[in-house]
Amino acid sequence: MAEINETAVEEKVGLGKELLTLAKKNLRDYMMYIVLIVIIAFFTSRTDGKFITALNISNLFNQAAYVAVLAIGMTLILILRQIDLSVGYVAGFSGAIAAILLEKVGLPVGLVIPLVLIVGLLIGLYQGVLVTRVGVPAFVATLAGMFIFRGLLGVTTSKLGGTIVIKDEIFIALNNGFIPDFGGAHNVHIVTMIIGIIGACMVVYSQIKARRNKEKYNFKVVSLPIFITMLILISAVIMIIVTVLARWKGIPWSAVIVGVILLAYNFMLNKTKLGRYIYGIGGNDQAAELSGVNVKNVILFAFCSMGTLAALAGMLYSSRLSSATPSAGAAFEMDAIASSYIGGVAVSGGVGKVTNTIIGTLVIVSLTNGMNLMGVDTFMQYVVKGIIFILAVAFDVRTRRNG
Amino acid sequence: MSDFILEMKNITKTFPGVRALDNVNFSVKRGEIHCLVGENGAGKSTLMKVLSGVYGYGTYEGDIVYNGEVQHFKGIADSEAKGIGIIYQELALIPELSVYENIFFGHEIVKGKVIDWNETIKRASEVLKKVRLDVDPSTKVKNFGVGTQQLIEIAKALSKDVKLLILDEPTASLNEDDSENLLKLIKELKNQGVTCIMISHKLREVIEIADTLTVLRDGATICSLDATKDKITEAEIIKHMVGREINNIYPVRQEKKIGDVVFEVKDWTVEDPKKGREILHHVDLKVRKGEIVGLQGLMGAGRTEFALSVFGNTPGYKITSGEVFMDGKQVRPKSPRQAINEGIAYVSEDRKGNGLILIQDIKYNNTIANLDALIDKVVINENEEINVGNYYKDSINIKAPSIEQKVGNLSGGNQQKVQLAKWMFVHPKVLILDEPTRGIDVGAKYEIYTLMNRLVEEGMSIIMISSELPEVLGMSDRLYVMSEGTITGELTREEATEEKVMALAIKGTKER
Numbered sequence: 001m002a003e004i005n006e007t008a009v010e011e012k013v014g015l016g017k018e019l020l021t022l023a024k025k026n027l028r029d030y031m032m033y034i035v036l037i038v039i040i041a042f043f044t045s046r047t048d049g050k051f052i053t054a055l056n057i058s059n060l061f062n063q064a065a066y067v068a069v070l071a072i073g074m075t076l077i078l079i080l081r082q083i084d085l086s087v088g089y090v091a092g093f094s095g096a097i098a099a100i101l102l103e104k105v106g107l108p109v110g111l112v113i114p115l116v117l118i119v120g121l122l123i124g125l126y127q128g129v130l131v132t133r134v135g136v137p138a139f140v141a142t143l144a145g146m147f148i149f150r151g152l153l154g155v156t157t158s159k160l161g162g163t164i165v166i167k168d169e170i171f172i173a174l175n176n177g178f179i180p181d182f183g184g185a186h187n188v189h190i191v192t193m194i195i196g197i198i199g200a201c202m203v204v205y206s207q208i209k210a211r212r213n214k215e216k217y218n219f220k221v222v223s224l225p226i227f228i229t230m231l232i233l234i235s236a237v238i239m240i241i242v243t244v245l246a247r248w249k250g251i252p253w254s255a256v257i258v259g260v261i262l263l264a265y266n267f268m269l270n271k272t273k274l275g276r277y278i279y280g281i282g283g284n285d286q287a288a289e290l291s292g293v294n295v296k297n298v299i300l301f302a303f304c305s306m307g308t309l310a311a312l313a314g315m316l317y318s319s320r321l322s323s324a325t326p327s328a329g330a331a332f333e334m335d336a337i338a339s340s341y342i343g344g345v346a347v348s349g350g351v352g353k354v355t356n357t358i359i360g361t362l363v364i365v366s367l368t369n370g371m372n373l374m375g376v377d378t379f380m381q382y383v384v385k386g387i388i389f390i391l392a393v394a395f396d397v398r399t400r401r402n403g
Numbered sequence: 404m405s406d407f408i409l410e411m412k413n414i415t416k417t418f419p420g421v422r423a424l425d426n427v428n429f430s431v432k433r434g435e436i437h438c439l440v441g442e443n444g445a446g447k448s449t450l451m452k453v454l455s456g457v458y459g460y461g462t463y464e465g466d467i468v469y470n471g472e473v474q475h476f477k478g479i480a481d482s483e484a485k486g487i488g489i490i491y492q493e494l495a496l497i498p499e500l501s502v503y504e505n506i507f508f509g510h511e512i513v514k515g516k517v518i519d520w521n522e523t524i525k526r527a528s529e530v531l532k533k534v535r536l537d538v539d540p541s542t543k544v545k546n547f548g549v550g551t552q553q554l555i556e557i558a559k560a561l562s563k564d565v566k567l568l569i570l571d572e573p574t575a576s577l578n579e580d581d582s583e584n585l586l587k588l589i590k591e592l593k594n595q596g597v598t599c600i601m602i603s604h605k606l607r608e609v610i611e612i613a614d615t616l617t618v619l620r621d622g623a624t625i626c627s628l629d630a631t632k633d634k635i636t637e638a639e640i641i642k643h644m645v646g647r648e649i650n651n652i653y654p655v656r657q658e659k660k661i662g663d664v665v666f667e668v669k670d671w672t673v674e675d676p677k678k679g680r681e682i683l684h685h686v687d688l689k690v691r692k693g694e695i696v697g698l699q700g701l702m703g704a705g706r707t708e709f710a711l712s713v714f715g716n717t718p719g720y721k722i723t724s725g726e727v728f729m730d731g732k733q734v735r736p737k738s739p740r741q742a743i744n745e746g747i748a749y750v751s752e753d754r755k756g757n758g759l760i761l762i763q764d765i766k767y768n769n770t771i772a773n774l775d776a777l778i779d780k781v782v783i784n785e786n787e788e789i790n791v792g793n794y795y796k797d798s799i800n801i802k803a804p805s806i807e808q809k810v811g812n813l814s815g816g817n818q819q820k821v822q823l824a825k826w827m828f829v830h831p832k833v834l835i836l837d838e839p840t841r842g843i844d845v846g847a848k849y850e851i852y853t854l855m856n857r858l859v860e861e862g863m864s865i866i867m868i869s870s871e872l873p874e875v876l877g878m879s880d881r882l883y884v885m886s887e888g889t890i891t892g893e894l895t896r897e898e899a900t901e902e903k904v905m906a907l908a909i910k911g912t913k914e915r
């Protein structure tokens with residue numbers, strides 16, 4: 001059959017028509033933004049504006065941090081058509097190790113953080129070796145991991161009387177503190193504003209650069225008015241969030257940590273060989289292998305990265321609670337997997353972006369946060385999240401089939 | 404009542420942006436073998452999908468008159484109920500189920516609420532006899548080769564009491580023997596009163612078997628020829644298919660500069676641990692610079708296994724003896740990456756299965772095997788990537804709106820060109836092409852042959868694995884014939900004839 005004639009959509013057509021075509025073509029990409037906006041609007045109206053106060057937005061970022069870190073790692077795993085069910089308890093176990101090293105062994109925080117990350121890496125390595133070298137399917141290997149690390153978490157914490165309280169201030173600041181400002185108290189957090197402005201400029205700059213590049217090679221670009229509107233919208237959203245935060249305590253450290261990881265993974269996936277290989281293996285592992293890609297090592301890398309990020313997530317979580325508990329980590333993997341899928345990782349693998357996964361995380365965490373504000377029962381929250389999750393995936397599967 | 408079992412009148416089917424079928428008229432006489440030919444994208448498969456109800460009533464314009472009545476098929480179930488059976492190129496059997504389970508899959512024989520297995524096996528044996536297949540119906544389907552599986556598919560269709568059987572490129576993945584067998588069977592079915600529509604690219608078969616022949620081009624009927632009256636030639640069909648004359652199916656190379664031996668394999672013996680037996684026995688083969696070497700043999704002779712075992716041994720075979728030399732230096736590639744680095748490239752026979760990454764675009768696939776060439780420190784230079792993509796798109800004429808087109812949306816011929824572009828970008832010394840023209844149309848075949856000639860003129864060496872005898876004879880400077888994992892003969896272009904090659908190809912089979 002002949003290819004669908006894409007040039008039918010030329011720049012000559014009216015703006016309205018272009019918007020419509022764009023909306024149709026990219027419905028999948030925009031859908032989660034729309035969902036997020038609807039959720040925010042809904043909770044804002046239902047909580048008399050409490051939902052978008054600076055306090056609550058900071059709170060939301062802090063709640064989202066550990067899920068976001070897990071979800072970024074999970075995105076790689078899912079693109080590769082693997083799964084990691086153990087991340088929740090690996091996170092819980094890592095948080096407990098951090099608490100023990102800090103409070104019982106008395107190591108300095110600067111040593112504890114890298115040590116725990118190494119523990120996470122080794123756990124990832126162990127599961128990755130099971131999957132790639134021994135040949136155990138990821139579902140089984142990590143289900144076993146779920147048993148093991150849940151058990152280890154219980155064993156370590158119960159020996160020390162259950163909950164281990166963390167007193168180290170730096171560690172606690174990881175997921176409760178805010179970035180510092182220039183001396184003295186201002187009405188506005190200046191560093192936050194500066195970061196916001198730089199951030200917005202960078203986004204605008206990179207978009208313009210990408211557009212120039214596309215024009216240079218005569219690829220289709222959206223028409224100028226739409227492009228400018230998009231830029232204004234994006235910068236407006238960034239500036240609004242930053243301003244709200246700046247008028248309170250500024251940007252939370254957790255947002256900085258997630259931001260750095262997000263940028264690093266986004267760079268890796270889009271700009272490096274390893275990123276290409278990850279998409280290639282997810283698309284067709286045999287073809288990737290015959291193209292000279294070391295499929296096993298790439299998958300091994302993804303599990304190691306997942307383990308390390310799970311350890312970080314565990315530390316963020318225990319920082320937030322200022323303690324390690326035997327129940328930490330329960331159902332984290334559910335939020336992480338759901339975030340990735342809501343963010344558009346294809347169920348059949350090979351497709352997905354960490355930047356969209358973050359939107360998925362915000363959807364999931366906003367739901368939790370908003371329903372908590374509204375006083376919705378915890379178990380009912382699971383039902384709601386489950387329904388949103390399945391709707392997102394069903395929508396994804398349908399639009400992909402038609403597209 | 405007319406003697407037409409099927410008349411499709413003024414069928415028009417449009418997809419967004421393209422008119423796939425434009426007022427097509429297609430009439431099939433009762434009890435005949437009707438071949439449908441045309442280039443890829445001509446609309447053959449679309450027409451058959453309209454007929455079988457995959458594109459249901461209401462999505463197309465025009466009438467389907469079957470057995471004298473206008474039909475309104477909403478789905479395959481409707482057309483099946485009327486006795487229309489369709490067998491697709493990609494077989495739809497379930498490997499882990501037995502032959503009889505497969506035959507009656509979806510229309511099980513029940514007694515009350517439970518399946519009557521005894522009756523199922525009995526009936527399965529009956530239809531197997533009809534397709535002249537002497538196998539134990541309780542064997543799992545995965546144990547059979549494609550040829551046998553094809554026959555099982557036909558048996559399945561017959562078990563549904565089919566009156567009109569549609570075969571979509573049934574011999575595309577069969578070797579000469581199996582093809583022969585299948586064509587014989589189709590003739591027998593005709594004598595039993597089954598009407599057949601066969602889509603095929605293999606014109607020789609078409610001429611051999613067709614009573615009537617319809618040519619489609621660009622979604623329109625070009626002509627319907629009565630083969631029972633006039634003798635139809637291949638050239639004539641090709642002329643109708645492409646709308647112009649192709650005088651030489653195999654382009655002539657301008658200058659032949661054959662140099663020293665570049666690539667040599669000695670005493671290559673390989674064992675497949677999964678099968679627990681030796682699959683290649685002491686294979687010796689050499690290729691000179693600027694030479695096209697054919698590797699001919701029947702399906703299952705071990706040609707692909709040979710290529711894969713040399714190209715980094717991805718299937719995990721045990722190489723019990725043997726050496727590989729590149730430019731006289733011994734190498735032992737343990738992965739495709741190492742093989743590529745040594746200058747060996749392998750273009751897979753199964754471009755959708757393990758050749759291309761269909762959900763990615765042309766430029767991605769073009770560069771995936773040689774990203775090192777695009778790397779600035781750690782970052783992939785995307786501008787350079789676009790240059791590479793555009794260069795190959797123009798250079799080898801990949802037909803697509805842009806290099807950002809997903810490869811899955813391209814036609815078979817263009818997909819094959821993307822595969823070649825990918826490996827050309829690696830700049831190998833030896834290019835192993837495994838069935839390079841399988842399932843692609845005449846025009847695209849010609850382009851691939853021309854490209855092969857260009858590559859060897861530029862100093863590359865090519866090993867061409869192919870089951871199509873005329874192609875191997877037409878393109879190779881020298882050829883090896885393989886049978887049951889052994890090289891049974893080596894012939895120069897001048898020595899090689901179809902008879903000689905066939906005799907060597909079945910040699911092992913007869914002796915043992």
